[in-house]
Amino acid sequence: MDYYSNQISRLIEEFSCLPGIGAKSAARLAFHLIHMPEEDVRRLADTMVEARHNVRYCKECCTLTDQEVCPICKSSDRDHRTIMVVENTRDLAAYEKTGKYKGVYHVLHGAISPMVGIGPEDIRLKELIRRLEKDVDEVIIATNSSLEGETTAMYISKLIKPIGVKVSRIASGVPVGGDLEYIDEVTLLRALDGRVEL
């Protein structure tokens, strides 16, 4: 990397540490930056530092927010007796984009994965149990449909059922618009098991 000047090389190196950015993209980004107006670079840099400094976990649902309590938990329009459990803030945003879910969320920030040493105590489960002390009608588990997500869902349901709160899991099956031909066997069987009467 000594084909470039020191500062460009350092910039490329920094960029290559980011997820999904390889050596070529890092170089492209670095040169783009060098050609950007200086005040734009400064604004980008400030935004990064500020966001990192100010963003914290919501005291209620543990999502990432720049306030003490996130707008969803603060809202009186939401049904605070229904909690959807998701793995991360991006999954929360995915359901928010549908605009149809009116309950609140709980963000785990991970999923149980014994393979990489992530146990139940490493995700925000204690915080979820604490929330169940208030009146809660239903906990909807919306972790991913991966091995880790399923393990986490099972664990949570076993943990919550004794408390007497209704626990449900989002349906898994053929995605809407999906072509059966291209869908894996496990999903096909899951769709069959989960069939609903018409």
Add this chain to the structure above:
Amino acid sequence: MDYYSNQISRLIEEFSCLPGIGAKSAARLAFHLIHMPEEDVRRLADTMVEARHNVRYCKECCTLTDQEVCPICKSSDRDHRTIMVVENTRDLAAYEKTGKYKGVYHVLHGAISPMVGIGPEDIRLKELIRRLEKDVDEVIIATNSSLEGETTAMYISKLIKPIGVKVSRIASGVPVGGDLEYIDEVTLLRALDGRVEL
């Protein structure tokens, strides 16, 4: 984008303005940043601002560098009588990586492209002509093998030949390891025209 807190949304927006980064990658980057140690984010931000502030064009060859004259132009190990003309600093780095080229470079920062309104006066051609006032044996044109690159090469050769300096163009043909079956017709014909006696 109001599914996230203000500061996260702003960060995602800033990232999506960078080349090759769409909405999903921008969100991924933003959340990665939020989870990075604060001092790492600060260092990244500082590197960006510093690089943008300090990197300038080399007084000799116009490449991007943080010194007045770049290390290649300063070096006495290089043959200053051979100048390779490239479109940008990344192309320079590509030839530097081969480790075999011992001459110096000239970086145009673009190629002539009437379609998007880039004319000869918009690239660093005047600077190249000025360098030819010193003793120069050969100018090797290594612009891309695209329409713009070829146009630029033609233009430069017409400009330089009357000065009496030898002008050459890097060979174009089948890439090493290339499978003829998958190579476009223009390249195949170019390779045929440029055949060399064995």
